[in-house]
Amino acid sequence: MTVFYIVIQQIVNGLILGSFYSLIALGYSMVYGIIKLLNFAHGDIYMVGAFVGYGALGIFGSVLGVGWLGIAVALLISMFLVGLLGMLVHRLAYQPLINKQAPRMSLLITAVGVSFTLFNGVMVLTNGEYKTFSTSLGYEGISLGLVNITYTQIIMVVATAILMLALYWFINRTMYGKAMRAIALDQDACRLMGINVTKTISLTFFVGSALAAAAGVMAGVYYGSIQFYMGFVIGLKAFTAAVIGGIGSIPGAMIGGLVLGLLETAGTQLPFIGSAWKDVFSFGILILLLVFKPTGIFGKSEIERM
Amino acid sequence: MSILEVQKLTLRFGGLTAVSNLSFELEENTIMSLIGPNGAGKTSAFNCLTGFYKGSEGEILFKGQSIFRQKPHKITKLGMARTFQNLRLFKDMTVLENVMSGMHSRTKAGVFGAILRLPSQVHEEQRIRQVSKECLDFVGILDKESRLARNLAYGDQRRVEWARALATQPQLLLLDEPAAGLNQDEKEQLVGLIRRIRKDLGITVLLIEHDMGLVMKVSEKIVVIDYGQKIAEGTAEEVKNNPRVIEAYLGKEDEE
Amino acid sequence: MGNSVGGIDRFRKILGDRKTQGAALAVLIIFVILLPLVANNYIEEVATNTLFYIVLALGLNIVVGYAGLVDLGYAAFFAVGAYTTGILMHYGWNFWLTIPMAVLFSVIAGVIIGGPTLRLRSDYLAIVTLGFGEITRITARNLKITGGASGLVGIQRPSIFGHILNQITDFYYLFFILVILAVLVAMRLHNSRLGRAWQYIREDEDAAEAMGIDPVKTKLYAYMIGAAFGGIAGAFFAVKMTAISPETFAFTQSAMILLAVILGGMGKIPGAILGAVFLVLFPEIFRGIGQTRMLFFGIMLVIIMVFRPQGLWPERKG
Structure with a gap:
C-alpha cells in the first residue's frame, strides 16, 4: 500500500516538474519551428524571468502582500518584461544574422554568446548569491492517505494549464498565430503575401520568452530560492522535452514536458539511478531519442533527402 | 549486355506515388534519355537510381548487382556518376x-x-x-x-560538374537536365561532349532532359514516362510518332 | 571593433608575400623560444596555459572548422585523456606509456559519441555533444575510480632521460613542442585527401556524397582525430596540474575552446592560435574587473558573430 502512495506522490511531483519543462519547451519549439534556431539562451531567459519576478515581488509585495495576488502581479510583470527582453535579443543578436543568411552554425554560436551574456550578467548583478523567494504560501493542502498535495502545487498546475490554453487559442484563433504558423511553413511565400515576417518572428520570441519567465517565477515560488545558474540544466531538459514531443510542435512540447517530468521523477526512485545520476538519465533519454526517433511523438517526418 | 536494369521500381511519398512499376534496361555503351512532361516522375526515378531517394519497391541492378536502396556514395564507387539539375559545386x-x-x-x-x-x-x-x-x-x-x-x-x-563526374571514372554517367540554362551554342557543344564521352571514354550515358531537340538529336533510345509510369520506349522516331506520347505532352483532344 | 579588424586585414596584407610571412614566423618562433629567459613566473605560467589551449583549439578546429560539426562537449575528450593518465599513473604506469592509452580511450569515446549521432542535424548534434559532455563530467563525479567530486590528486610529475619535469619552464617547452606537432598535423591533414573530403562535405554534403565520399565515415574521422588531440592534451594537463577534478571539464571549458576556434575563424590554423591566445589573455588582462569579464566575453562573442561571422582571421582570397 505504501508503494501505491509513493507512486501517486511521485506522479504529482513529476507533473509539477513537467509543467515547468513544458512551459520552457514551448519557447524552444516555437522559435525552432519558425526560424529553425536552437535558442541556446532560452534556459537563461527562464532564469532571468525568475529574477525579474523576484524583483517585482520585492517592489509590489509591500503593497499587494506576498500571497497569491502579489505573486500573480509579479508573474505578469516578469512575463511582460522578459518577453520584451526576448524581442530585444532577437532584434540585436539573431535578426542581423538572419538578414545576412549566415550559416546556422553562426546563429547557434550567437545563441551561446547570448546565453553567456545573460548568465554572467545576472551573476555580476547578484554577486552570484542565492535569492530567497519569501512568500506567505503555506503547506496546507489536501491529504489522501499518505499523499499530500499542497494548494500551491494545485495552483501551479492550474496556472500552467491556463497559460497553455491561452497559447493554444493565440496560435490557432488569432491572426498573429496564423501568421506564425504560416511563416514556419514558407517564409518567402509569407513575405509575398504581405506578412511582416520579422515582426512575427519577434512576436514569437516575446511569447516564448514570456512563457519561460512564467516558469521561472513559478519555479522560484515553488522551490523557494533562485540562483544565476538555474537555467542551464533545466534549459537542456526542456529542450529534451521539446524533442520528445517533436520539435516545432506546440502540443508536442506540452506533452513532452510532462512525459519527461514523470520519467525523471520515476527514474530518481529507481535504486540504480538515484539523484546523483538523474541528469545522466535525462540526457541519456535525449540522446537515445535523437538517435532513434528524432521526430519525437508529434513531429512530422521529413522526406528522406534532398 | 545491359549495364542497368530497372525492374518494377515504385517510389511512394506518403500517399503520393511518384514512380510506379517502372521497368527499363540500358544497354552498355549507348546514350539513352528518360523524358516526360513536368511532374512525370523523372527526377524521382533518377534519385532512386543514384541512391538519393530510397525506392519503396522493385529492384535496380547495376552491372548485375543490386543497388536498390543503396547509399549514394557506394553507388558512385561501383561506377555510376551523376550531375545535378541545379548546379551543386563546391x-x-x-x-x-x-x-x-x-x-x-x-x-x-x-x-x-x-x-x-x-x-x-x-x-x-x-x-x-x-x-x-x-x-x-x-x-x-x-x-x-x-x-x-x-x-x-x-x-x-556546368563543365566543372561534368568534369567532376568524369573524375569518378564511371562506367555509367547520369545527367540530370544537363542543358538547363545553356544557350543554343552551348547546347551544340553539349551534344558533342556527350557523344565524345561515349565514344572516347566508352561511358554509357543516361540523361533526363526537357529539351526535346537535344534529346532527339543525341539519344539512341528514349524511355517516356508520365504519372510515374512508362508509356513508351524506342528510338527517337518511334517515340515521336507514338500516340500515347503525343497525348501525354499535348493532352487529349477531347479533354477540357 | 571595425577598426581593429581592419587592422588585422592590413597586417595580413603587409604579410602578403611568402618571404615576409616566413620572416615573421621565424621571429615569432624565436620570441617564443627565448621568452622564458626574460619572463617571470607569472608570465611563463600564462604563456604555458596559452600554448596548452592552442593545442586544444587546433584539435577542436579539426572537428568544427574542417568538418563543420558543432561540438559543445569537447572537454569530454580532454577529461578522458586526463583521467586515463591520472588513473594509470596511480597504478604505477610510466607517464609516457599512458599517452597511447589516453589517445585510445578518447578516440573510443569519440566513436561512441560520434558513431550514432553524426547523422543528426547540426543543432541536434550540438545538444547531443553537450549532453555527452555533461554525462562525462557527472560520471567522473560519481565514480570511485575517478576520485568522485574531489577528483584525483598527487599525480606524479613525468621525467625524461632522468630529468624530472617539475619547473614551469619544462612544461612551457613541452607544450611548445606539442603546439608545433599539432600545427604540423593539422596542416598536413588540411592539405590531404581527407582534408579536402571534410571541406567538400562542409560545402555541400549531397554533392560530396554523389562524388563517392562517405559522409558519416569522413565525419567520424574528424571526431576521432579531434578526440585524440583532446586526449593528448588531457594527459599532459594531468601531469602539469598534478590534480584534476570533474569541474575542470564542465560545459564552460567546452564552450571556451569552441569560442577560441570560432573567434579566430573556423578552419584556419592561425585563426585557432589567435583565438586561443585571445581566450587566455583576455581574462588575464582584465583580471581587474573580476567577474564582469565573462559578461564582456559573452557580449563580445555576439558582436563578433553579428559583424564578422567568419571570425577574426581573414579568409584566404582565391
Whole structure:
C-alpha cells in the first residue's frame, strides 16, 4: 500500500516538474519551428524571468502582500518584461544574422554568446548569491492517505494549464498565430503575401520568452530560492522535452514536458539511478531519442533527402 | 549486355506515388534519355537510381548487382556518376579542387598517410591532380583550373560538374537536365561532349532532359514516362510518332 | 571593433608575400623560444596555459572548422585523456606509456559519441555533444575510480632521460613542442585527401556524397582525430596540474575552446592560435574587473558573430 502512495506522490511531483519543462519547451519549439534556431539562451531567459519576478515581488509585495495576488502581479510583470527582453535579443543578436543568411552554425554560436551574456550578467548583478523567494504560501493542502498535495502545487498546475490554453487559442484563433504558423511553413511565400515576417518572428520570441519567465517565477515560488545558474540544466531538459514531443510542435512540447517530468521523477526512485545520476538519465533519454526517433511523438517526418 | 536494369521500381511519398512499376534496361555503351512532361516522375526515378531517394519497391541492378536502396556514395564507387539539375559545386573551392573530389572513391590515403606524408600518399596526390586535369582538359576548361568555382560563368560551372563526374571514372554517367540554362551554342557543344564521352571514354550515358531537340538529336533510345509510369520506349522516331506520347505532352483532344 | 579588424586585414596584407610571412614566423618562433629567459613566473605560467589551449583549439578546429560539426562537449575528450593518465599513473604506469592509452580511450569515446549521432542535424548534434559532455563530467563525479567530486590528486610529475619535469619552464617547452606537432598535423591533414573530403562535405554534403565520399565515415574521422588531440592534451594537463577534478571539464571549458576556434575563424590554423591566445589573455588582462569579464566575453562573442561571422582571421582570397 505504501508503494501505491509513493507512486501517486511521485506522479504529482513529476507533473509539477513537467509543467515547468513544458512551459520552457514551448519557447524552444516555437522559435525552432519558425526560424529553425536552437535558442541556446532560452534556459537563461527562464532564469532571468525568475529574477525579474523576484524583483517585482520585492517592489509590489509591500503593497499587494506576498500571497497569491502579489505573486500573480509579479508573474505578469516578469512575463511582460522578459518577453520584451526576448524581442530585444532577437532584434540585436539573431535578426542581423538572419538578414545576412549566415550559416546556422553562426546563429547557434550567437545563441551561446547570448546565453553567456545573460548568465554572467545576472551573476555580476547578484554577486552570484542565492535569492530567497519569501512568500506567505503555506503547506496546507489536501491529504489522501499518505499523499499530500499542497494548494500551491494545485495552483501551479492550474496556472500552467491556463497559460497553455491561452497559447493554444493565440496560435490557432488569432491572426498573429496564423501568421506564425504560416511563416514556419514558407517564409518567402509569407513575405509575398504581405506578412511582416520579422515582426512575427519577434512576436514569437516575446511569447516564448514570456512563457519561460512564467516558469521561472513559478519555479522560484515553488522551490523557494533562485540562483544565476538555474537555467542551464533545466534549459537542456526542456529542450529534451521539446524533442520528445517533436520539435516545432506546440502540443508536442506540452506533452513532452510532462512525459519527461514523470520519467525523471520515476527514474530518481529507481535504486540504480538515484539523484546523483538523474541528469545522466535525462540526457541519456535525449540522446537515445535523437538517435532513434528524432521526430519525437508529434513531429512530422521529413522526406528522406534532398 | 545491359549495364542497368530497372525492374518494377515504385517510389511512394506518403500517399503520393511518384514512380510506379517502372521497368527499363540500358544497354552498355549507348546514350539513352528518360523524358516526360513536368511532374512525370523523372527526377524521382533518377534519385532512386543514384541512391538519393530510397525506392519503396522493385529492384535496380547495376552491372548485375543490386543497388536498390543503396547509399549514394557506394553507388558512385561501383561506377555510376551523376550531375545535378541545379548546379551543386563546391563554390568556395577552386575548379581543380572541385574535380579532385571525383577521385575520392578511387584513392585511399587515410589519416596516417596524411600526417606522415608517406611516399605512397604523395604519389597518390600527384595522380589525383593528373587525372583531374585530364578531365578538365576533356571538357575544355583546363585554363580555369585555379579559379574559384563561384567566379565562373554559368556554362563553365556546368563543365566543372561534368568534369567532376568524369573524375569518378564511371562506367555509367547520369545527367540530370544537363542543358538547363545553356544557350543554343552551348547546347551544340553539349551534344558533342556527350557523344565524345561515349565514344572516347566508352561511358554509357543516361540523361533526363526537357529539351526535346537535344534529346532527339543525341539519344539512341528514349524511355517516356508520365504519372510515374512508362508509356513508351524506342528510338527517337518511334517515340515521336507514338500516340500515347503525343497525348501525354499535348493532352487529349477531347479533354477540357 | 571595425577598426581593429581592419587592422588585422592590413597586417595580413603587409604579410602578403611568402618571404615576409616566413620572416615573421621565424621571429615569432624565436620570441617564443627565448621568452622564458626574460619572463617571470607569472608570465611563463600564462604563456604555458596559452600554448596548452592552442593545442586544444587546433584539435577542436579539426572537428568544427574542417568538418563543420558543432561540438559543445569537447572537454569530454580532454577529461578522458586526463583521467586515463591520472588513473594509470596511480597504478604505477610510466607517464609516457599512458599517452597511447589516453589517445585510445578518447578516440573510443569519440566513436561512441560520434558513431550514432553524426547523422543528426547540426543543432541536434550540438545538444547531443553537450549532453555527452555533461554525462562525462557527472560520471567522473560519481565514480570511485575517478576520485568522485574531489577528483584525483598527487599525480606524479613525468621525467625524461632522468630529468624530472617539475619547473614551469619544462612544461612551457613541452607544450611548445606539442603546439608545433599539432600545427604540423593539422596542416598536413588540411592539405590531404581527407582534408579536402571534410571541406567538400562542409560545402555541400549531397554533392560530396554523389562524388563517392562517405559522409558519416569522413565525419567520424574528424571526431576521432579531434578526440585524440583532446586526449593528448588531457594527459599532459594531468601531469602539469598534478590534480584534476570533474569541474575542470564542465560545459564552460567546452564552450571556451569552441569560442577560441570560432573567434579566430573556423578552419584556419592561425585563426585557432589567435583565438586561443585571445581566450587566455583576455581574462588575464582584465583580471581587474573580476567577474564582469565573462559578461564582456559573452557580449563580445555576439558582436563578433553579428559583424564578422567568419571570425577574426581573414579568409584566404582565391
